[in-house]
Amino acid sequence: MVIKILLADSHAVVRESFRSRLDDVPDMEVVGETEDGPSTVELVRKTKPDLVIVDIEMPNTKTIELIQQIKSESPDTNILILTNNLDSHSVCSVIKKGASGYLLKECDFAELIHAISLVCKDKIYVSPCLAGRVMKDCPYTYPPPDQSLLSYFNEQQIKIIKLSAEGKTEKEIGNILHLSIDTINSHRQHVYKEMNIHNIAELTRLAIRAGLIYP
Structure with a gap:
């Protein structure tokens, strides 16, 4: 099924950039x-x-009024907010009123596509750098932590997931856990393969869903 997208942005150059790239996505x-x-x-x-x-x-x-008007006109339409605002309370407000996602403008195109795919499956997406604070300020945004997600991994791998999601570098993780960088990468690749994830942003979302990281 084709996802029909409407672009609402005051800058024509931004809309044109989004359109040219999104039109190339199957x-x-x-x-x-x-x-x-x-x-x-x-x-x-x-x-x-x-x-x-x-x-x-x-x-x-x-924005709040616009979200309400959109949902009134078309209840099945999902709304993805694009912003530079890092205030978690702003995220809570727009999601509470009906938005399905909150994405920073600095995101790369792959994250945008991922966010679109999720919100069009009736899920919530929040940029990873805000997700922890949002869980604290508006816990209704996310389901309860699912620790069963960690059942695939041993204690060392869980620690690597947590430290990676907290933004630690491979060298810092190695110093904390007394592991070589090769060992850390091997464990992380195992996690990626088991959970079908591909980058640190997705690993961070896994850590949040499993309740490993909080503000």
Whole structure:
């Protein structure tokens, strides 16, 4: 099924960049672009997109009201907020009102695609650097920790997951656990393979889901 996406951003160059890249992704289609709140609501009414990517800094737009209006016009439309705001309370507010994701503008394209895929499966996505604080400030955002995710790993591997998710370098992990960098990489690759993950961002999400890291 093709994911229909509406881009809501006040900067034409940003919309054009997103459109050019998203149009190259199989099963994703940009069905429209808007530059402010009222035109976004109008186009949602007409196109009923699966997802609206909303720039939280659009002028003359109150984000909370826009989210509510979008959900009123099209309850099945998911909303992904794009922002530079690192305030966890802002994340809580928009998710409580109906947004499904909160993504920093500095994210790479792979993370954007991952976030789109998740929110269009009715899941919540929050940028990893904010996820820990969000769990504390609005715990309803995430399901309870699932420690069964750790049943695949031994004690040393669990420690490596935790330390990696906390942002420790391989050298720092080695000093803490008295392991060589090769051993650390071997354990981490085992974790990646078992959980079908590919990078530190996904490893961080695993650690959060398992309850290994908190603010």
